[in-house]
Amino acid sequence: MSKKQLFVALISLLICAPSYAGATSDGEIAAAQEQDANSNELTDEAISRELELFRGAEVSLRQALKIADGLHPGSRIVDASFDGGSGSSVYRVKMFRQNRIWADTIDAKTGKVAGNATVSSMSELNLEDRLNLIAMQSVRQELEDAVSVAEDNTSGKALSGGLMSEAGKLNFVIVVLSGTDLKQVMLEPPSANNLETFPGRSKQH
Secondary structure, eight states, rough: OHHHOOEEEEEEEOOOOOOOTTTHHHHHHHHHHHHHHHHHHHHHHHHHHHHHHHTTTTSSSSHHHHHHHTTTTTEEEEEEEEEOSSSSSSEEEEEEETEEEEEEEEETTTTTTSSOOOOEEGGGGGHHHHHHHHHHHHOOOOOOHHHHHHHHHSSEEEEEEEEEETEOOOEEEEEEEETTTEEEEEETTTTTTTTSSSSTTOOOO
16 A cells, blocks of 8 residues: 555645734724734744755655664654744754653754754643544554655645544644645645544533
């Protein structure tokens, strides 16, 4: 069975057009548009800067995942993302085993691990994140598989990947840069448990 057969992929644009719902007068609409435009300029500038650093990275997210995979034997990667906000290009990778979570930093230019891993307990997470990790234990596929499928389906390069529950199902969510577009790819592992079956899950949204 190929990796493409392991998942059902839903591709959507990550960046959406702004909404001005709620403004009740022309003056309020104009003010909202001006404020939103200023905010968007700052956001667009930050995104452009981040993407420029990402394009210049010599290590891909998939390579970073392979590097991280050997850091904590027996653990599984549950989240990874590119980060250029600190002035240096790195990947932030989180791994999980039993009750422990490791957060490592991998240099996007050299592939070397920067600093020591930060270790935390599963009990420190919110309920949603704990349920995602519990459900992850029933999934055979790895985040690296999801990244591979997302990149193949978009002909792009992944910036980040992680876990998210959608309608009670666990999904891998991968953000990919395809050409000049950012896309979000949701991949549902066929063996993921229905999160509604776990005790203590709140159905409120």
